[in-house]
Amino acid sequence: LKAVMTANRYHFVHCHSPIGGVVGRLVARQTHTPCMYTAHGFHFFKGSPSLNWMLYYPVERTLARLTDTIVTINEEDFSRAQTFKTSHTFRIPGIGVDTKRIEAITIDRTLKRKSLGIDSDTDFVLLSVGELNENKNHETIIRAIASLKEPTLRYLIAGTGDNNDHLERLIRELGLERQVTLLGFRDDVIEVMKASDCFVFPSKREGLGMAALEAMAAGLPLITSNVHGINDYSIDGVTGYKCSPEDASGFARAIRTMQLDFDLSHQMGLHNSESVKAFDVDRSKTEMRRIYSQFLQDKPT
Template sequence: MKKIRVLHVVLSLGTGGLENGIINIINGSNKDEFHTDVICIREQGELHSRIDNSSTKVFYDANLSSGLINSIKHIRTIMLSEGYDILHTHGWATMLAGYLAVLSLTFSKSKPLIINGEHGTLYFESSQQILIQRFLFNRMRLNLSVSVALVHEVSRRFNVSINIFKAIINGVNVNKFVPSLEQRNSVREELNLKDENLLIGSVGRLVAVKNYPSLIRAFSIVLQKQPTARLALAGDGPEKKILEALIEELGLKNEVFLMGRREDVPSVMNAYDIFVLPSFREGLSNTILEAMSSALPVVVTNVGGSPEIVIENKTGHLFEVNNTTQLADILDSLMIDRKRLQTMSEDARKHVVKNYSLETMVNNYQQTYRDLLEHKKKGR
């Protein structure tokens, strides 16, 4: 049987939820039915080494200078040499380059279907950007989104029909992110924590959109009532010095740990007792699902697709952006009632295993690819 050939177009395979999701799709795909490659048009990124499918090619030419024209040429060359059925772009820059590359193959037998995936980072700073993206959304065979909320946000901001979108919720490897006492003890020993130290934590790049200063400020309030509480942030990024200065200003050097970029995220999750994500915006965060799969109650901002996966007061809590008092009250209430904390942890794990497994997500993508090609065959 001829394999369905898919080429993903990304800016890079650097650390991030979008990139992690693509790697999960590739690694989880049915190798007998699908062949999947990736082209990076800006930089290769460190996550490419996590691809465990030996047949997958990661195309990146360090000799090419960045820019739209070079990206179009690179994508076009790869499509002509490899022959793909589907070109799957991710975000507006890759969508533009991918669309123009496919357009250049109008009279070629190597012309693939083009679809786009939106993961939560939208660009609408100028009317020109909005018009270009509106045009591109309407030229895709299909637009995929990681949450229903994101579909509606894109539809509203860019004045496009929701009918050209389909939501496929992210999935998590529930066998990788699983409760482990051994992993928990290892990381907690590293941080010199005692049994009485409940650890609030987060995982993500230290960038402005994650809004970690609000979490640190909320934690300083919690500490007044819960003096044995601790906070850890796993990740690195341009906001690190700002966070270090805030920790110094609030006198929290002994209570807050900046752990840096970690390769052992499942172990880090196991060390936590409560997971918090205070982002200004999200599409649908993989780290929320990873935390829940690790049996952590999640406390996250009421943005993007988060309300679609968090059951209020059962698997976690939602709070409003920048409301440090509300966040502090939620954390304090969870730390006071350990029995409720344990029940919520168990419910979070059950919820993810039942509804958001990696297998379910990959199957949804694969079925979408099949349906698109079947429609093409029938001339739809």
């Protein structure tokens, strides 16, 4: 990378991801290249494990000294980055949600639900979208559903990952084969959202959470964890409900409340389809253009 940057003499480098952020900023320092870094969610945050603070926090704090501009995507990270020794710190509304595209997608809800194995109009369909791993925390929702013993609840999980076999075993052990379905990879996620009744997002950590924002744009109420970037848009009692990531009982109560009160969940979904526009992709692009413009003014070529 040092050879590439030396040969091409870039006006500046914009780093992303933890490893790319480390390598890119070290080489930028060695080659005297102006450097910008977007943090797509620090691994240290309120409630995160102590090990995350011991490992990641000192690295980010130290590398901030080598960074001309840090861009964050949630309020907690923005506040933290402002304590670092860097020239400029900005916050953008994530990479942005294409709300117009999502709004334009239409489905035959009955046919779509049938294609997903849901034959009854009275079933209440929960949906999660995300990699099958420990952080996405699908197991907590599966256990919450098992505790409710309500056969009209259906839980769809779209995604692939290392936890697939573990989740399949758990579903069998709890006798939820009819209620919980692992959909695997889907290229029709927005259509599946529009065939669902509620979006569940129990992650232990999220820089922001594009899947939940897309669900809001699709008009769904949310049931989320109360951590990190999710807190930027998930408001308890307004967008839906929030629980601690490991609180299966709390998630169960939220699910049951949402299922029983159609008017409430419907109003929350309508609210979400409007409030999510604060995270629209056009706004993100406008913010990044402004940041690039200021960056280049500060670092003339």
